[in-house]
Amino acid sequence: MKHNKFHIGYELITGYIYRITIFMLTLSGFAQMPIFKRYYIADMPGLGWLSKFYVTLYLHYLFGIIFLVFTACIITDFFLTLRKKYKITASGYIRVAILAGLTASGIILVIKNFAGYYYAPVFIVVMNLIHLGLVFIFLITGFTCIILKKNWMRDWTTL
Amino acid sequence: MKKNISRRLFLKGGAAAACTLAASSISSAASKADMHEQIATLIDISKCIGCEACVEACCEVNSEKYPKPQKPFPKMYPKRVPVADWSDKQDVTNRLTPYNWLFIQSATVEKDGEEIELTIPRRCMHCVNPPCVKLCPWGAAKQLENGISRIDSDICLGGSKCKAVCPWKIPERQTGVGIYLDILPSLAGNGVMYKCDRCYDRIAAGKVPACIEACPENVQTIGTKNEIIKQAHKLARETNGYIYGEKENGGTNTIYVSPVPFKELNKAIEKGKGKPHFKPVKNVMAAASNLGTAMLIAPVAGAIAAAGKFYSMVKAEKGDASNET
Ligand code: HEM
Ligand code: SF4
Ligand code: SF4
Ligand code: SF4
Numbered sequence: 402m403k404h405n406k407f408h409i410g411y412e413l414i415t416g417y418i419y420r421i422t423i424f425m426l427t428l429s430g431f432a433q434m435p436i437f438k439r440y441y442i443a444d445m446p447g448l449g450w451l452s453k454f455y456v457t458l459y460l461h462y463l464f465g466i467i468f469l470v471f472t473a474c475i476i477t478d479f480f481l482t483l484r485k486k487y488k489i490t491a492s493g494y495i496r497v498a499i500l501a502g503l504t505a506s507g508i509i510l511v512i513k514n515f516a517g518y519y520y521a522p523v524f525i526v527v528m529n530l531i532h533l534g535l536v537f538i539f540l541i542t543g544f545t546c547i548i549l550k551k552n553w554m555r556d557w558t559t560l
Numbered sequence: 561m562k563k564n565i566s567r568r569l570f571l572k573g574g575a576a577a578a579c580t581l582a583a584s585s586i587s588s589a590a591s592k593a594d595m596h597e598q599i600a601t602l603i604d605i606s607k608c609i610g611c612e613a614c615v616e617a618c619c620e621v622n623s624e625k626y627p628k629p630q631k632p633f634p635k636m637y638p639k640r641v642p643v644a645d646w647s648d649k650q651d652v653t654n655r656l657t658p659y660n661w662l663f664i665q666s667a668t669v670e671k672d673g674e675e676i677e678l679t680i681p682r683r684c685m686h687c688v689n690p691p692c693v694k695l696c697p698w699g700a701a702k703q704l705e706n707g708i709s710r711i712d713s714d715i716c717l718g719g720s721k722c723k724a725v726c727p728w729k730i731p732e733r734q735t736g737v738g739i740y741l742d743i744l745p746s747l748a749g750n751g752v753m754y755k756c757d758r759c760y761d762r763i764a765a766g767k768v769p770a771c772i773e774a775c776p777e778n779v780q781t782i783g784t785k786n787e788i789i790k791q792a793h794k795l796a797r798e799t800n801g802y803i804y805g806e807k808e809n810g811g812t813n814t815i816y817v818s819p820v821p822f823k824e825l826n827k828a829i830e831k832g833k834g835k836p837h838f839k840p841v842k843n844v845m846a847a848a849s850n851l852g853t854a855m856l857i858a859p860v861a862g863a864i865a866a867a868g869k870f871y872s873m874v875k876a877e878k879g880d881a882s883n884e885t
Contacts, residue, residue, distance in 0.1 A: 434697045435719035436748075440640055452722065454695060454725050466858045478829035481870040511852045514845065515811065516689035522712065545693025555578035 419425040423543075432457035432534060437545055465507060472504070486556065492546050493553035499539045508530040563804035596687065598707025599763065600788035600813035601772070602781040603681060604795060609777055610664050610679030615653050616775030618662045618683075621759065625713065626650075627752060628798075629736030636735075641750060644733040655834030656683070657753035658734035659769050662771055665835065667828035668822045678818070678825070681771065681779065682836055683756040684709065685805055685812035686728045688785075689845045692722035692731060700780035701753075707785070707813050715739055718751035727809050727844055728836035731755040785813060785877030792817050 432451050443452035450456045482507040489497070502524075506528050512518055513525060520528075545551075569783045629647050636643070646652070650659040662683040669676060690709040690830060693701040699715040711722065711731060717740045723731045731753040740749025759769035767773070772780045779793065792815040796803050804816040809820035816838075818825055 433695075433725070435721045440638065441640075454721060457846075458695065459847055459851060462855060466851065466855050469855060470862035470865070473859035474866040475862075477863040477866035478869065480790065480868065482873070508855070511855055514689075514694045514848050514852060516845065519703060519705050522699055522702040525702070526715070529697060529699050534692060547870035 402500055415471070415475065418467075422464050422468045422471060424460060426468060427536065427540070429457045429461035429464060430532075433461065465511070469504070470498070482560065483554070487554035490552060492542075492549075492551040496539070496542060496546065499542060503532065503539060504534045506535065512539070543550050579707075598785045598813055599758070599782060600686075600707070600785040600815060601769075602783075602788045602792050602795070603814065603816045604779055604781075605678055605680050605816055605818040606799065606801070607777045608664075608679045608681060609780045610666060611748060611776065612664055613774045613776060613785070614651065614681055614771035614779075615660070615662050617770040618756070619660065621762070621770035622661065622757075625753065625754075625757070627713070627737040628732040629751070630732055630741065632669060633736040636750060637746050643735045644751060645730070645735055646802035647734065647736075654731060655807055656732050656755070656836075657834060658732045658752075661754065661756040663834075665829045667825050669824050669828050671743060671820055678820070678828075680818075680825070680829070682683065683814075683815040684758075685728060685808070686756075686758055687727075687809050688811040688813060689809075689843075689849075691725040691727070691809075691844050694845065695725045701800060703815075704760060706763065708758040708760045708763070709752050710760055713738060713752045713754070716752040717743075718753055719749060720753060722753055725844070727841040729833075732834060783816075788813075788815055804838060808841040832861060 412549070431437070435453070437448070438452040443449055509528050510525075510532060513520055513528075568595065582633050586616075621685075627647065629645070631647075633645070642659075646657045646659055649657065653660055653663055655663055665680045665682050667678045667680065669678060683810060686707060686709055688707065690701075690703055692711075693703045693709045696711075697719070698715065698717060701711045701722050706830070716738055718733050718735070718738060720731070720733050724730050727838060732755065733753050734750050735751040738749070738752035740751065743749065746845075759767075762769060768782055772782055781788065783791070792803055792806065795801060795817045799817070801817045801819055802821050804818065804822045805812045805814045812850060824840045829835070829838065
């Protein structure tokens with residue numbers, strides 16, 4: 402009993418953290434491209450920061466950190482406990498794979514930004530395109546899953 | 561190749577400069593094997609006579625790289641998108657433009673109670689960790705292993721982010737050229753950004769940049785970063801001079817030595833669009849580096865948190881179990 406309550410609360414909180422983090426990563430990520438000013442979005446009250454490249458860069462990093470802490474936590478948790486009770490669904494695997502690609506390309510872009518790191522220019526262009534491409538794929542997949550009410554994990558007991 | 565660059569430097573920099581620069585540093589500017597060391601230039605402001613020979617040389621040597629915009633420009637939406645057209649003002653030399661990557665700034669300052677006129681060649685500083693390159697969302701701006709930063713005019717979209725994040729607002733835009741014309745010209749992109757590319761092609765061919773070669777007063781010296789910094793400090797010590805560019809933005813590969821403090825120079829020069837300042841600049845990439853380091857450790861923190869939760873749960877379960885029996 403106690404455990405169930407704990408788990409429901411836990412899932413609710415992780416769900417919220419996850420959605421907010423992804424939302425902020427997407428918003429600050431798109432702000433890396435010079436589009437919010439051109440299209441008046443940064444003119445809306447309270448959204449001026451969207452055209453400040455350093456602010457949005459730090460935010461993307463910050464939510465990247467939150468995302469990584471959170472993801473590592475969930476993955477560890479999955480192997481230690483959740484695995485016994487839940488099974489990852491097919492749509493769950495697809496989303497995990499896309500996020501893994503986003504994270505990997507994102508981290509390469511972060512490493513690129515350290516002083517003294519040179520990559521072949523073509524490689525950087527490809528990484529940027531992969532990162533951006535995966536964002537679109539993830540958003541489409543994510544919304545499809547929400548509409549079709551597909552969950553990440555399924556309770557073994559309901560199988 | 562090596563011979564060419566060292567001989568020139570020997571002729572230009574005078575015996576002292578050539579000696580301190582010696583073969584090792586100069587050859588590294590030319591040889592691929594040593595490319596890992598960044599190339600830097602020293603600009604001795606006190607020597608510059610403002611003849612603009614460097615400005616002319618830059619234009620002559622690099623004019624092939626200049627934009628050749630198609631007119632009329634495609635209409636851009638929304639209306640606020642600014643058109644930057646320098647194609648009819650190609651002979652402007654009193655500021656940075658897509659057709660002028662180097663200009664001479666002048667300042668009237670006081671030195672030892674006397675008024676003196678200083679002229680200062682200004683162009684891209686070639687930052688050690690250049691935000692224009694690192695924050696380009698496409699990778700059109702790139703840094704070569706010898707530290708040169710340049711913008712690839714074949715793929716630049718002209719969004720001008722490089723300029724927005726540059727502490728000196730160096731890159732300049734020309735509308736109506738570049739790859740954006742082939743994508744969605746009215747909705748995305750706005751031309752190509754241009755700036756000094758440190759004559760990367762000449763350097764690759766073992767030659768010195770055009771502006772350095774043309775200067776009759778040997779105002780600029782080129783060499784490896786370490787050598788140039790040593791030389792700048794020596795010059796500053798000997799002349800009671802001041803240094804700019806060594807620490808600014810976490811370090812650049814353009815080291816100015818001035819007979820008057822840069823605070824005074826900055827007050828005396830004309831600043832504004834295409835006319836960079838001489839203000840102190842903090843390292844704009846530092847916070848990203850710190851956050852980036854934190855990011856690499858982040859997963860460990862997450863895993864530890866989950867493991868901690870697991871063990872406290874196991875413990876609680878054990879506690880429950882022992883209570884029941
Ligand atoms: C931990 C994961 C992530 C890291 C480390 C990361 C890191 C980065 C970095 C460093 C950049 C380029 C900034 C620059 O150097 O110019 C970037 C761009 C971007 N990010 Fe992420 N990111 C991550 C996850 C995400 C996610 C989950 C999304 C959205 C779902 C996202 C959306 C974007 C977008 C739209 C861009 C701009 C396009 C581009 O430059 O490719 N990022 N990200
Ligand atoms: S001075 Fe500006 S344009 Fe030049 S390398 Fe630094 S950030 Fe880039
Ligand atoms: S290094 Fe080359 S591109 Fe840069 S200012 Fe000098 S001549 Fe011009
Ligand atoms: S050529 Fe030399 S002396 Fe003439 S303006 Fe340029 S840096 Fe100054």
